[in-house]
Amino acid sequence: NAGVMQNPRHLVRRRGQEARLRCSPMKGHSHVYWYRQLPEEGLKFMVYLQKENIIDESGMPKERFSAEFPKEGPSILRIQQVVRGDSAAYFCASSPRTGAPMNTEAFFGQGTRLTVV
């Protein structure tokens, strides 16, 4: 059973381009969480999705950022018209269910490191 798979591991985009980050959860996991880690910072929650539904997007910027988790395929975090401040590591975690101790069953991917030049 492969772990949480994120790709690409590294992504370089010019200002104004679009970035697409993919997350394939662990087999059997239907809950996906996206976090952003700015340099020298902890992880900040962005969005929580279940299959085809956004459950909580309170941590996601209102503009340029969107997320989806379709019935088939990976979860996608999309950043339009990237700016230098979007440079960060983006981590995805998946779990089979919600509610504590959900986090004891949540596994993190290795992250996508986005650099905006």
Next chain:
Amino acid sequence: GEDVEQSLFLSVREGDSSVINCTYTDSSSTYLYWYKQEPGAGLQLLTYIFSNMDMKQDQRLTVLLNKKDKHLSLRIADTQTGDSAIYFCADAGNTPLVFGKGTRLSVIA
């Protein structure tokens, strides 16, 4: 909003004990977690403690929780060079984890 605070750096000699401290503000926290992040990697769950416990021991790891003071600590016994990493304290008062900024542990051989 909720806040989790940690000291940013800790340096210890190989074989000594490391103690990483964390304070949190959410009094409704049910679980508190310690994660380890090695360079260029994701987060690995090390251990967690339920809020009605004072202490949890797991091999070289000991977690102490003072719920009154909202203080959490992680003790690593017999620290090894392989323990060098960033350690994050996280609070699960609500489902989305709230993380501290991480403590960078350096182990000197």
